[in-house]
Amino acid sequence: MITIQVEKTASEGIGIGKAFLLHKTKLSTEFGPVSQQDIPKEIRRYEQAVEEAQAELAALAESNAIFQAHLEMVKDITLYEGVITRIKEEGLCAEAALHAAAEEFIAIFDSMEDEYMRERAADIKDVRFRLMCLLQGVKVNPFDDIREQVILIAEDLAPSDTATMPAENILGIITQEGGVTSHVSIMAKNLGIPALVGVKEICSKVKTDDTIIMDAKAGVIYIQPDDQTLKKYCQLQRKEEHIQKERLKLKELPPVTKDGKRVRLCINAGRLHDIKKAMEYGPDGVGLFRSEFLYMDNTHFPTEEEQFKAYKSAALLSCEELTIRTLDIGGDKALPYYIFEKEENPFLGWRAIRISLELIDRFKTQLRAILRASVFGMVRLMFPMIISLEELRRAKEILAECMRELEQEGLAYDPGIKVGMMIETPASVVMIEDFAREVDFFSIGTNDLTQYLLAVDRGNKKIAAMYNSFHPAVLRSIRRIIEAGHRCHIPVGMCGEFAGEEKAVKLLLGMGLDEFSVSGGGVLKLKELIREADFREAKQLAGKVCEKQTIQEVYELLGIEC
Numbered sequence: 009m010i011t012i013q014v015e016k017t018a019s020e021g022i023g024i025g026k027a028f029l030l031h032k033t034k035l036s037t038e039f040g041p042v043s044q045q046d047i048p049k050e051i052r053r054y055e056q057a058v059e060e061a062q063a064e065l066a067a068l069a070e071s072n073a074i075f076q077a078h079l080e081m082v083k084d085i086t087l088y089e090g091v092i093t094r095i096k097e098e099g100l101c102a103e104a105a106l107h108a109a110a111e112e113f114i115a116i117f118d119s120m121e122d123e124y125m126r127e128r129a130a131d132i133k134d135v136r137f138r139l140m141c142l143l144q145g146v147k148v149n150p151f152d153d154i155r156e157q158v159i160l161i162a163e164d165l166a167p168s169d170t171a172t173m174p175a176e177n178i179l180g181i182i183t184q185e186g187g188v189t190s191h192v193s194i195m196a197k198n199l200g201i202p203a204l205v206g207v208k209e210i211c212s213k214v215k216t217d218d219t220i221i222m223d224a225k226a227g228v229i230y231i232q233p234d235d236q237t238l239k240k241y242c243q244l245q246r247k248e249e250h251i252q253k254e255r256l257k258l259k260e261l262p263p264v265t266k267d268g269k270r271v272r273l274c275i276n277a278g279r280l281h282d283i284k285k286a287m288e289y290g291p292d293g294v295g296l297f298r299s300e301f302l303y304m305d306n307t308h309f310p311t312e313e314e315q316f317k318a319y320k321s322a323a324l325l326s327c328e329e330l331t332i333r334t335l336d337i338g339g340d341k342a343l344p345y346y347i348f349e350k351e352e353n354p355f356l357g358w359r360a361i362r363i364s365l366e367l368i369d370r371f372k373t374q375l376r377a378i379l380r381a382s383v384f385g386m387v388r389l390m391f392p393m394i395i396s397l398e399e400l401r402r403a404k405e406i407l408a409e410c411m412r413e414l415e416q417e418g419l420a421y422d423p424g425i426k427v428g429m430m431i432e433t434p435a436s437v438v439m440i441e442d443f444a445r446e447v448d449f450f451s452i453g454t455n456d457l458t459q460y461l462l463a464v465d466r467g468n469k470k471i472a473a474m475y476n477s478f479h480p481a482v483l484r485s486i487r488r489i490i491e492a493g494h495r496c497h498i499p500v501g502m503c504g505e506f507a508g509e510e511k512a513v514k515l516l517l518g519m520g521l522d523e524f525s526v527s528g529g530g531v532l533k534l535k536e537l538i539r540e541a542d543f544r545e546a547k548q549l550a551g552k553v554c555e556k557q558t559i560q561e562v563y564e565l566l567g568i569e570c
């Protein structure tokens with residue numbers, strides 16, 4: 009038995025099962041020329057790849073219409089002839105010929121006036137990728153071999169991987185890279201899957217089919233555990249399940265302290281499925297709907313109609329509040345159909361509102377869809393990563409333009425829709441009073457706020473120990489944001505992971521936080537803690553904590569062990 013101690017937990021819970029070591033698809037991009045005598049072989053290789061792609065896509069098309077379109081493209085005679093001609097006349101290998109022929113198609117679609125047609129270029133890229141994988145004998149979807157419930161072990165997972173990952177078969181996730189507030193950790197929490205990230209050399213220590221126990225509470229991993237450990241953890245797992253069942257009794261009760269202070273307790277969601285699942289726990293609504301997942305799970309920029317449908321469903325599912333955050337892409341979140349220029353510091357680069365304010369047509373498409381969905385529930389709109397009043401005002405101007413357009417077109421929307429912003433940059437904290445006068449609510453994004461205030465990358469495992477929201481600078485900023493919001497009579501929520509930090513609940517209550525927004529799986533535990541707290545006591549505690557000068561002193565006061 010090998011035991012590995014892990015410093016921080018990304019998503020709590022116990023996972024027991026067989027390991028599945030994920031090998032991500034890596035395509036070679038270096039293609040050599042072929043000799044005259046190899047040309048018939050290259051043609052055969054391409055024809056075989058086309059046949060296999062057709063068979064794969066025909067099966068996939070039964071459950072997803074997008075693959076029907078891909079199937080038509082694979083069959084398309086112009087693409088086929090384009091490839092074969094290049095092999096024959098230019099002496100290219102099948103991969104190089106496919107690349108060049110598909111590029112020609114992509115350029116044609118890209119130059120089209122119609123947005124829908126322009127976005128078909130993404131489908132060609134998907135089809136090319138599938139054919140390339142078949143030519144090189146690698147898997148299009150690296151999760152295809154998961155046929156039973158497993159503990160997934162990977163070097164790293166991108167947020168977009170969670171779209172193709174068969175969540176129902178994943179008992180736990182362990183990655184070599186990543187930090188506890190990286191997006192893979194957040195997705196695992198939303199899905200209620202135990203996760204440990206930044207686990208050094210895990211991929212070389214584990215083989216597929218090894219038995220794994222992951223205790224993502226105490227932060228321990230056992231590889232090939234002995235019978236005694238296995239028995240102990242099976243019992244622990246059953247106990248945890250029992251506790252969670254007991255907590256369900258809290259579902260109908262309000263999140264109110266012993267002395268009557270009522271706060272709002274909402275959930276964070278990335279996909280409709282997250283909302284559906286979390287509604288079982290009786291939250292007050294959705295405090296953060298990360299709209300970027302709608303973009304990441306797609307083969308093209310989602311159209312207004314596609315977004316409208318998704319937001320409408322989300323509004324209907326959310327019962328009460330639904331806070332839709334506009335596209336927060338960039339950083340560690342890429343789009344499969346859009347090429348981002350390589351940046352030295354992506355988290356300090358072209359991200360979130362910066363992209364929306366440059367790709368204005370895309371931004372308007374999203375705003376129109378959100379506005380149209382706003383008549384189906386209590387929809388709020390929120391801008392991410394704001395650093396200046398110019399950005400905020402420009403975003404609101406574009407929103408007003410969309411409202412005018414919808415009015416002219418006779419399309420309904422809620423003219424009183426609440427417009428808020430994430431507070432997740434140091435600039436927004438420094439200018440908090442100025443922002444408070446121009447929005448309807450704040451939501452504190454501690455994941456980024458901590459990273460930017462402390463200049464500590466949230467996904468870098470080497471400095472993971474320095475990434476700490478209990479740092480006095482972060483705590484004093486949070487207090488400052490709440491006080492400024494209240495002075496201007498606007499509610500202040502928190503949707504960063506710190507809102508679900510059990511050791512911080514009393515402190516945040518005491519600071520006066522109005523809304524906690526956490527992953528679905530954390531709602532009941534948090535409600536339990538809120539209902540056990542005393543608001544007056546919490547206020548005194550918050551006062552004392554904010555006077556502390558070091559993390560160590562904060563920990564001592566909150567009874568946190570290092």
Ligand code: PEP
Pocket residue numbers: 194296298336432452453454455456457503504505
């Ligand atoms: C945050 O930064 O705290 C936040 C909620 O946004 P995200 O984690 O999606 O960057």
Ligand code: MG
Pocket residue numbers: 392432453455456
């Ligand atoms: Mg953020």
